Amino acid sequence: MAKEIDKVGIPVSIICTITPIAETVGANRIVRAVAVPYPVGNPTVAQEDERAIRNDVLQKSLSALETQITQSITL
Amino acid sequence: MGAKVKVIHYLNQFFSQIGGEEQAFTKPFIREGAIGPGLLLGQLLGEDYEIISTVVCGDNYMADNTEQAVQEVFDLIADLKPDLFIAGPAFNAGRYGPACGVLSKAVGEKFGIPAVSGMYEENPGAEMYRKHAYIIKTNDSARHMRKDVAKMANIARKLVENIEFSDEDMASYFKQGYRKNLFVEKPGAVRAVDMMLQKMEKKPFVTELEMPKFEDVMPSDAIKEMKNAKIALVTEGGVCSLGNPEGLVASRADKYIEFDISEMDRLSNERFQVNHGGYNNTHANNNPNLIVPLDLMRAYEKEGKIGSIHGTLYSTSGNGTSLANSTRFGEEIAQKLLNDGVDGVVLTAT
Numbered sequence: 001m002a003k004e005i006d007k008v009g010i011p012v013s014i015i016c017t018i019t020p021i022a023e024t025v026g027a028n029r030i031v032r033a034v035a036v037p038y039p040v041g042n043p044t045v046a047q048e049d050e051r052a053i054r055n056d057v058l059q060k061s062l063s064a065l066e067t068q069i070t071q072s073i074t075l
Numbered sequence: 076m077g078a079k080v081k082v083i084h085y086l087n088q089f090f091s092q093i094g095g096e097e098q099a100f101t102k103p104f105i106r107e108g109a110i111g112p113g114l115l116l117g118q119l120l121g122e123d124y125e126i127i128s129t130v131v132c133g134d135n136y137m138a139d140n141t142e143q144a145v146q147e148v149f150d151l152i153a154d155l156k157p158d159l160f161i162a163g164p165a166f167n168a169g170r171y172g173p174a175c176g177v178l179s180k181a182v183g184e185k186f187g188i189p190a191v192s193g194m195y196e197e198n199p200g201a202e203m204y205r206k207h208a209y210i211i212k213t214n215d216s217a218r219h220m221r222k223d224v225a226k227m228a229n230i231a232r233k234l235v236e237n238i239e240f241s242d243e244d245m246a247s248y249f250k251q252g253y254r255k256n257l258f259v260e261k262p263g264a265v266r267a268v269d270m271m272l273q274k275m276e277k278k279p280f281v282t283e284l285e286m287p288k289f290e291d292v293m294p295s296d297a298i299k300e301m302k303n304a305k306i307a308l309v310t311e312g313g314v315c316s317l318g319n320p321e322g323l324v325a326s327r328a329d330k331y332i333e334f335d336i337s338e339m340d341r342l343s344n345e346r347f348q349v350n351h352g353g354y355n356n357t358h359a360n361n362n363p364n365l366i367v368p369l370d371l372m373r374a375y376e377k378e379g380k381i382g383s384i385h386g387t388l389y390s391t392s393g394n395g396t397s398l399a400n401s402t403r404f405g406e407e408i409a410q411k412l413l414n415d416g417v418d419g420v421v422l423t424a425t
Contacts, residue, residue, distance in 0.1 A: 001309065001391075002422050003292045004405025008413045011295040012309075016424035028294035037354045039312070039423050041365035058371050058421070062381065065306075065419040068297040 002027045013061035015039050019074050029064035030074040031057060079125040080235055083152050084113040085162040085178055087171045091131040099170075101133035103147045112217075112224060116161060119221075119228035124235075128155060134170035137177075145181045157188060159235055164193030164223050165200060167215040172200025179208035189234035193227045196249070205249035209234065212249060300382075304418040307385035309408060311393025312359065312366035312425045313351030314342070325352035328392040331404045337386035341370035353394035354425045366423055385417050393424060 002012040006028055016022050017033045033039030040057050042050050060075045067073065088098035090111050109117045109126040117126045130148055137144045160182045162175035175192040183190030184207075193211040194201040201210055209230050213223035226247045233240060261269070266283070273280040298304045314334075315323040321332045336342075342363035349359040349366060364370045367388060375381050389408050393401070412420065 001311065001401055001405035001408065002420075003290075004402060005309070005409040005412060005420055005422075006292045006295050008409040009295045010409065010412055010417055010420055011297060012420040012422050014422045014424055022424070024289065026289045026291050028292065033423070033425075036425050037356075038358050038365040039425055040368040040371070041358075041362070043358045043362065043365065054368060054371055058368055058375070061421050062301060062306075062375075065298045065304075065421075066301055069294045071294070 011065045013064040015057060015061055023072060023074060026072070028069065028072050029061075029067070030072065031061045031064055032075065033057065079123055080120075080158045081156065082117075082120065082124055082126045082159045082161060082231075083155065083157040083182070084109060084116060084126045084129045085148075085160070085175060086110060086113065086129055086131050087137075087165075087168070087174065088131065088133045089168075089171075090163075091129065093131065099133040099135035101131065102136055103130060103132040103144055103151060105130050105151045112164070112220060115221065115224050116228060119225050120232060121228075124159070124232070127157070128152065132174065134168070134174060137174040138170045141177055145177060148178060148182070149185060152182070152186075157182075157186060159188055159231055160186070160190040161227060161231055162190070162192040164211070164213045164217075164220070164227060165195075165198060166193075166213055166217060166223075167195040167198050169199055172198035173203055174200070176200035176204025176208065176210065179210070180204055183208055189231060191227050191231045191234070193223050194249075201249050206251050209251075210249045211247055298419050302379055303382040305383045305385055305416060306372065306381050307387070307389070307412050307415075307417040307420045308336070308367050308369065308372065309389040309420055309422040310367050310424075311351075311391055311396070312423055313349045313356075313392035313394070314347055314363055314367055314388070314390040315350050317344075317346060317348050319348065319350050323350050323390070323392055325350050325392055326394045328394070328396050329400060331389055331391035331408065334388040334390065335386060336369060336384070336388045339369060340373050342367055351392045351394055351425060359425075366425065368421075368423070372421070382418075385412070385415060387411070387415075 002014045005012045013029045013031050014027045015031045015033045017036045019030050022030045034042050042053050088101050106129045110129045113126050113129050162179050165171040165175045172194045179190035179192045190208045193213040195215040211227045270280050315321050347363040349356045359366045372384050
């Protein structure tokens with residue numbers, strides 16, 4: 001899906017855990033998720049810590065959207 | 076020295092040289108010996124084979140009256156007792172291909188003889204009939220006719236003479252979908268480790284299974300001003316309404332759902348849940364924002380970090396989703412996002 005959206009000229013940040021899959025399939029802006037069941041969060045830690053983790057992932061994904069690239073990147 | 080192998084060859088109006096589109100409604104008729112490409116075919120099959128007759132039918136007649144036309148062909152050739160049937164090659168001709176395919180299947184089954192045809196991979200006849208006849212992979216036009224007919228003759232001969240196919244032979248026609256079990260000396264685990272060691276030592280290796288090739292997509296231009304950008308949220312984490320009234324399946328999704336999130340500050344667990352067979356849904360059900368971080372994105376929007384969040388959330392369940400479906404979802408969603416002036420997408424995957 002990410003590639004089809006990218007094809008029409010809209011940049012996509014894909015947040016996922018198994019980044020090698022996204023890399024193999026050819027997604028362009030790949031961001032490492034926290035874990036499979038909670039890509040953007042971590043319910044196993046304290047809330048304040050979780051907030052920082054969530055912010056980190058989301059900032060990276062927005063940053064990827066702001067980065068001009070000619071080939072795939074994984075943050 | 077035995078009798079020659081009797082071959083019936085099928086051609087359409089064009090290749091049989093009776094004419095172009097104006098002859099496309101011609102009913103099936105038969106001519107003695109070989110015509111047009113049949114002359115080449117006969118040559119390549121060799122001395123032990125003889126094209127005793129050529130059956131011709133217009134592409135439109137065959138397409139519009141298939142059942143009847145096939146029966147008419149049967150009537151024409153029944154008394155000739157053929158040993159081999161060859162149709163085409165049809166290259167990329169969209170009516171001729173299915174005509175060759177349907178006849179190859181029908182004649183092969185009715186007379187219990189090998190049936191061979193040739194088509195380009197995009198010819199609809201190839202996909203329709205590859206399981207029912209030997210359809211050789213050809214070029215998309217008659218430009219390389221000699222090579223293509225040679226491959227057809229090769230397979231035809233081996234079928235008649237019961238000669239085992241080489242790997243190259245098997246690669247020359249469209250897969251028929253048969254699985255053949257065979258015994259090998261080394262068990263899979265040993266072969267896998269050997270292959271990995273060869274790969275690590277940068278030695279050549281041969282894969283046992285061809286991996287699909289994924290096309291590369293040029294990355295879209297970066298967003299220049301995030302504080303003015305409209306960002307859309309898309310997910311394959313399986314977000315659905317509580318109780319899943321949309322019927323989003325947990326595996327092999329055949330659709331995606333759209334939610335109006337324009338008035339929401341977060342995804343409430345009283346309104347949403349997830350249904351995705353690829354991960355433990357417990358945490359996500361408790362807090363769907365772990366999958367789609369709407370709460371955090373709204374905060375960014377309020378702080379002015381991003382311009383706005385697109386009012387529609389797109390969700391599907393990305394567990395064992397077919398390539399065809401996920402491509403289609405992507406294409407449709409992409410068009411909608413384009414129409415809605417979306418500048419960027421955050422897509423969460425599980």
